[in-house]
Each structure stands twice: as structure tokens, then as C-alpha cells.
Amino acid sequence: IPVELQSHNVTQDVLDLLDTKSPFNTSEDLPSISQKDVKAALDRLxxxxxxxxxxxxxxxxxxxxxxxxIVAKGSHEYRVWAAVKEAGKVSIKELPNIVGADSAKVGSGNAFKNKWIKKDGESLVLVTDEVKDSTQETLKKIQESKTLSDAKLLADLKKRKLVTVSKVISYIVSKGEKYAKEIPVEVTDLTAEMLASGEWETANFKPYNFNALGAAQHAGALHPLNKxxxxxxNIFFNQGFVEMPTAHFVDSGFWNFDALFVPQQHPARDMQDTFxxxxxxxxxxxxxxxxxxxxLDAMEAGSRRLFATGEKREIKPRNYEQYFKSVQQVHQDGAFGSIGYRYPWSEDESLRLxxxxHTTAVSTWVLHRLAEDPRPARYFSIDRVFRNETVDATHLAEFxxxxGVIADFGLTLGGLMRFLEDFFSKxxxxxxxxxxxxxxxxEPSMEIFGYHIGLGKWVEIGNSGMFRPEMLEPMGLPKDMRVYGFGLSLERPTMIKYGVSNIRELLGHKVDLDFIKNNAAVRLDKH
Ligand code: PHE
Known part of the structure; x- marks a missing residue:
């Protein structure tokens, strides 16, 4: 039965009852209706x-x-007494077969104590012809009134497991100011016709029920990582950074490693670490x-607006073949003042997908593009990367x-440290x-540790450095241009912020959708 219909019937029951009895008590006068339904009907009225x-x-x-x-058949002692009275004499052995084992056990003791019966050899005989079963009487009274004021007796009956005490909510209902035998027809909409005819003045409008809760909305929700x-x-945008396009997960070893001066024998390029x-x-x-x-054009459109100088700039078109060769050279033989790694560089290795x-693969092609028109620039990205890791509470194979990347002339390591202090304070x-x-x-490279006020301890929060000339110069960036780079995971601060200790609760197939649905918006503490 739909709730609305049910409570409608209860509403009518309440109105009918009030017609003859006001006030009434719901648990006594409407015992068969659940208190929850009664309450809904009462609120409505x-x-x-x-x-x-x-x-x-x-x-x-x-x-x-x-x-x-006991109320129905008498107390155990009464049942024993009655059995003896009926037969005149009952053998002790036979008693359980007549009154049942329980009554025989409990009842005969009490019947002796009350001096209702006595032993006669192996049998029981009557002492008195008439008895008063006070246990039955007491329980009968309780059954009718559902109360017992004698606290000592109550405790005793509870101990003997004859009564239980439970809490009940009931409502004392009286006729209200606008009582009627039925809910009058109610108007829910104010119409143009009602205004024109004047009917609105006397119409009986349905009142708002401010106690009604809205229906739960099954709307979409942003994942905490997205928040x-x-x-x-916002922190990056506020500091003049432009967002790099990161919408591709597959890249060549060239962009992910070689262009970054990662040697082809580097352990990170192993199957163990890389997919x-x-x-x-x-x-x-x-x-x-x-x-x-x-x-890249779309991204540059943003950066040019920020860094426009008004002058006509000379664009040096990129030469990919030249770049590819330069990267090989800087690894294999050394170039741009570097002695290189001096190993036979393999093109096949470089072109493996x-x-x-890391997203530094994207920074690389953005910096390569910057070499067309080298100028101060700030880039950032926040996106997914993949590592062939053993999954545990703090590691996933994707995160x-x-x-962030900052390119400018005359940058120093001190400037990077100052920038990072500023960035993380946000x-x-x-x-x-x-x-x-x-x-x-x-080179140099720095791991970043921060004192987290919320956690009250030092945590490793990122990695940073100044990009090497072996990476920047093959791109064609000028010798006096310096580039900062830094990186951190998005999961770490999110886990701290939302108090998640197992990364698998945040990402992957074990994520609880309710966790995502019910999580509040996040604000990083600003200083
Ligand atoms: N790519 C580094 C990492 O994976 C982060 C980093 C970026 C370090 C830029 C220095 C410069 O952790």
C-alpha cells in the first residue's frame, strides 16, 4: 500500500475517533496502527x-x-493443587505426567510452602479445600493495565522472567481549532481563474509541510581527486601558469625518456617500472x-596573452630531424659542452611506445615548442601517469x-626554493x-619535504630541479635560459585532506561510490 494512501486512512481513523473521544491515547485507542504511521497522520492533521x-x-x-x-491456566502451584484435588491423592512419581514437568518442579515446592498440599508416604494429598491464586491475580491485573507500581514486586517478576518492561511512545490527541470529520478539499495551485473570480479569497489552500524531507537526489558527484x-x-592560474595539453597517455620513449636525457640503460626504463x-x-x-x-596553439593562445610584449617576435620553426639527431648526439657522444653518456644510442629503443x-614527457614537448620563440613562460599540468608498481596501500599502477615548469632568463636555485615555499604555503x-x-x-635536483600542520609531521611532498642543458639545448632553447621543474602526486594531498589511508579507497575498482557521493567540497588551507 503506498504510504500516502495508508496515512490517508489513518488520518480518517484519527478524525473518526476524535468525533467521539477527545483527547485519546494512540497506543490505547489505536493499538493496531504503528506509531510511525500514526505520527505521519498526526503531522498531516x-x-x-x-x-x-x-x-x-x-x-x-x-x-x-x-x-x-499462568493467567489462562493458573500458577504452577495452583495446577498442582488442582490436580491433587481432582484425584484426591496423586503419587509423586505420577505428578509430572499429569501437570507437566515444569509445573511439577516449580509448583509442588510452592504448594507445600503455601500449605495447600502435604506428603502422605509416596503420594500427595490436600491440606485445604479452597485456595487463592494470588500470582495469577497479580499477572491478570498487569495484563489489563500494563503497569505495576510496586517496584519490588516488579523486580521480582522480572527476575522470574514473567514480565518485561519496554518503552512505548504514544500520542495524546485532541481536536484542533479547525477540527472537521474529514479533511476539506484543498487547493494546491493558485490559478488565473481563481484570481479573476475572486475565489482565491475563500479558497482552502493546502499548507506547506515544512517537516517533509525532500526526496534524495541521485545526482552525479565529483570525485575527491577532481575537487x-x-x-x-586555481593556485596555478592565480600565479600566471598556463595549462599544458596532457590528453594522451601513450608516448614514445623519445619524449618520455630520451629527450629528458634519461639514458637508455636507466633502470626506470626497465619492464619492471614502465608499461x-x-x-x-x-x-x-x-x-x-x-x-x-x-x-599547443590553443595553449599558447593563453600564454601569449599573458606575456605579450607588443613587439613582433621572430619565430624559429622547429626542425624535428635536427632535434632527434641532437638528442642522439648528446647521449652518445656528448654535445653542448657535455661529454654525454658515451654509449651506442638505439633509435629502436627510443621509438618504443x-x-x-611522468607528465614531464608533456613538459618536454611544450618546452620544445617554446624554443620557437624563447620567452619567460609558466606551464602546469595535472594528469594521469603509469608505473609498473606492485599495488599496495600507498601505491597504484596509475596515479x-x-x-609545474617555469622558464626565464637568469633564474637561480634560490628562486626555485622561494617559489616552492610560496606555492606550498597555498x-x-x-x-x-x-x-x-x-x-x-x-641538476641540481631537490626532494621537497614539508611540515604539515594538520598531520603535525614532516612529509615528502615532491621532487624538483633545474632542467639540464643536455635537455634544453638540443631543443634550441638559448644557453642563458633556465627552466625550473617540479612535480608531486595529486593523491597524496587528497588522501591527507580527506583522511584516506588506503589509496585503493580513492582510486580503482574498490572505491565506494557513496564515499564519492557524500564527500564535501574541499578547500586547501590558504595562508
Ligand atoms: N618527473 C618527476 C617525477 O616523476 C618530477 C619532476 C618534474 C622532477 C620536473 C623535476 C622536474 O617525480
Whole structure:
């Protein structure tokens, strides 16, 4: 039965009853209707001032099954006495067969104590012809009134498992100011006709029910990672960064590694750490690609607006073949003042396809593009990367990187440290510490540690450095241009912010959709 219909019937029951009895008590006068349905009906009527009601919390003393039996058939001692009375004499051995084992056991003791019966050899005989079964009488009274004021007796009956005490809510209902035997027809809409005819003045409008809860909405929800990502995007945008186009997960080893001066024997290029793509087996050599160019044009449109100087700039078109050769040279033989790694560089290795292991692969082609027109620039990206890791509570095979790149003339390491302090303070992390580290593509390199106020401890929060000339000069960037780079994971700050300790609760097939649906918006603490 639909709830609305059900409560409608209950509403009518309440109105009918009030016609003859006001006030009444719902648990006594409408015992067969659940208190929940009664409450819904009462609220409906009360909002129309048709009834008023008070809530009453009361305790009810209820009989157990055994006690109900006693009310029906008498107490155990009574049953023993009655059996003896009927037969005149009962053998002790036979008693359980006549009155049942329970009654025989409990009842004969009490019947002796009450001096109702006595032993006569192996048998029982009567002492008195008439008895008063007070246990039965007491329980009968309780059954009728559902109360017992004698606390000592109540405790005793509870101990003997004859009664239980339970809480009941009931409502004392009286006729309200606008009581009627039926809910009058109610108008829910104000129409033009009602206004024209004047009917609106006397119409009985249905009142708003401000106690009604709205229906739960099954709307979409942003994933916590997306919410935190948006916060980081805002920090970057506020500092004049332009977002790099990261919408491709597969890249060649060239862009992911070689162009970054990562040697081809570097352990990170191992199958253990990198996912390789088997089909297609090989990437094209780096070449201009219309889709890529369109993405870079769109990005540049933003950066030119920010850094426009008004002057006509000279564009040095990129030469991909030249770049490819220069990268080979800087690895194999050394170039641009570097002695290189001095190993036979393999083009096939460079053209293997990989799932990008870092978004620095994207920074590389953005910087290569910058070499057309070298000028101060700030780029960032926040997107997915892939590593062939063993999955555990803090590692996934795919996660998100936040990456920033700043290109300018005359940059120093001190400037990078100052910038990072500023950047991380915007997410509530102060007092950075820097630890010398190693990346093939940056020198110097620094791991970033921060004192997290919320966690009250030092946490590793990122990696950074100044890109090497071996990476920048083959692109054609000028010798005096310096480029900062830094990266951190998006998962880490999100886990801290949402108090998630297992990364698998945040990402992947084990994620609880309710967790995503019910999580609040996030604001990084700003300083
Ligand atoms: N690519 C590095 C990483 O995967 C982050 C980084 C980016 C470091 C740029 C230095 C410069 O952790």
C-alpha cells in the first residue's frame, strides 16, 4: 500500500475517533496502527490545525509467554493443587505426567510452602479445600493495565522472567481549532481563474509541510581527486601558469625518456617500472603532427596573452630531424659542452611506445615548442601517469601528477626554493626542507619535504630541479635560459585532506561510490 494512501486512512481513523473521544491515547485507542504511521497522520492533521497532540514516553509492563499461560491456566502451584484435588491423592512419581514437568518442579515446592498440599508416604494429598491464586491475580491485573507500581514486586517478576518492561511512545490527541470529520478539499495551485473570480479569497489552500524531507537526489558527484585537482589548478592560474595539453597517455620513449636525457640503460626504463605498448610496435620519429600543433596553439593562445610584449617576435620553426639527431648526439657522444653518456644510442629503443611514466614527457614537448620563440613562460599540468608498481596501500599502477615548469632568463636555485615555499604555503604547508636528489634531467635536483600542520609531521611532498642543458639545448632553447621543474602526486594531498589511508579507497575498482557521493567540497588551507 503506498504510504500516502495508508496515512490517508489513518488520518480518517484519527478524525473518526476524535468525533467521539477527545483527547485519546494512540497506543490505547489505536493499538493496531504503528506509531510511525500514526505520527505521519498526526503531522498531516496538525499542519492543518485539525488536531493538536502531545508525545508521551511511557514504560509498559508486558507479560511473557509463561505469564500469559499462568493467567489462562493458573500458577504452577495452583495446577498442582488442582490436580491433587481432582484425584484426591496423586503419587509423586505420577505428578509430572499429569501437570507437566515444569509445573511439577516449580509448583509442588510452592504448594507445600503455601500449605495447600502435604506428603502422605509416596503420594500427595490436600491440606485445604479452597485456595487463592494470588500470582495469577497479580499477572491478570498487569495484563489489563500494563503497569505495576510496586517496584519490588516488579523486580521480582522480572527476575522470574514473567514480565518485561519496554518503552512505548504514544500520542495524546485532541481536536484542533479547525477540527472537521474529514479533511476539506484543498487547493494546491493558485490559478488565473481563481484570481479573476475572486475565489482565491475563500479558497482552502493546502499548507506547506515544512517537516517533509525532500526526496534524495541521485545526482552525479565529483570525485575527491577532481575537487583537489581544481584547487591546484586555481593556485596555478592565480600565479600566471598556463595549462599544458596532457590528453594522451601513450608516448614514445623519445619524449618520455630520451629527450629528458634519461639514458637508455636507466633502470626506470626497465619492464619492471614502465608499461610498454606492443601494438603498434613502434612510434614514428618525432615529426610535426596537426593534432599536437592544434593543442599547443590553443595553449599558447593563453600564454601569449599573458606575456605579450607588443613587439613582433621572430619565430624559429622547429626542425624535428635536427632535434632527434641532437638528442642522439648528446647521449652518445656528448654535445653542448657535455661529454654525454658515451654509449651506442638505439633509435629502436627510443621509438618504443610507453604509457607515460611522468607528465614531464608533456613538459618536454611544450618546452620544445617554446624554443620557437624563447620567452619567460609558466606551464602546469595535472594528469594521469603509469608505473609498473606492485599495488599496495600507498601505491597504484596509475596515479596523477601535478607538474609545474617555469622558464626565464637568469633564474637561480634560490628562486626555485622561494617559489616552492610560496606555492606550498597555498596548500597549508610551511617551512619547506630541501634534500639533494638525483634526476637524469635536472641538476641540481631537490626532494621537497614539508611540515604539515594538520598531520603535525614532516612529509615528502615532491621532487624538483633545474632542467639540464643536455635537455634544453638540443631543443634550441638559448644557453642563458633556465627552466625550473617540479612535480608531486595529486593523491597524496587528497588522501591527507580527506583522511584516506588506503589509496585503493580513492582510486580503482574498490572505491565506494557513496564515499564519492557524500564527500564535501574541499578547500586547501590558504595562508
Ligand atoms: N618527473 C618527476 C617525477 O616523476 C618530477 C619532476 C618534474 C622532477 C620536473 C623535476 C622536474 O617525480
Amino acid at each position: 496538525a499542519s492543518r490545525s485539525m488536531v493538536t497532540y502531545e508525545t508521551k514516553d511511557a514504560e509498559q509492563v508486558l507479560l511473557t509467554k509463561e505469564a500469559e499461560d 583537489v585537482r581544481q584547487e591546484f589548478r 610498454f605498448i606492443s601494438d603498434p610496435p613502434k612510434a614514428d620519429r618525432p615529426r610535426p603532427d596537426p593534432d599536437t600543433e592544434a593543442q 610507453v604509457l607515460r611514466t 596523477h601528477q601535478i607538474e 596548500m597549508g604547508i610551511e617551512n619547506l626542507r630541501f634534500k639533494p636528489a638525483y634526476n637524469p634531467y635536472t
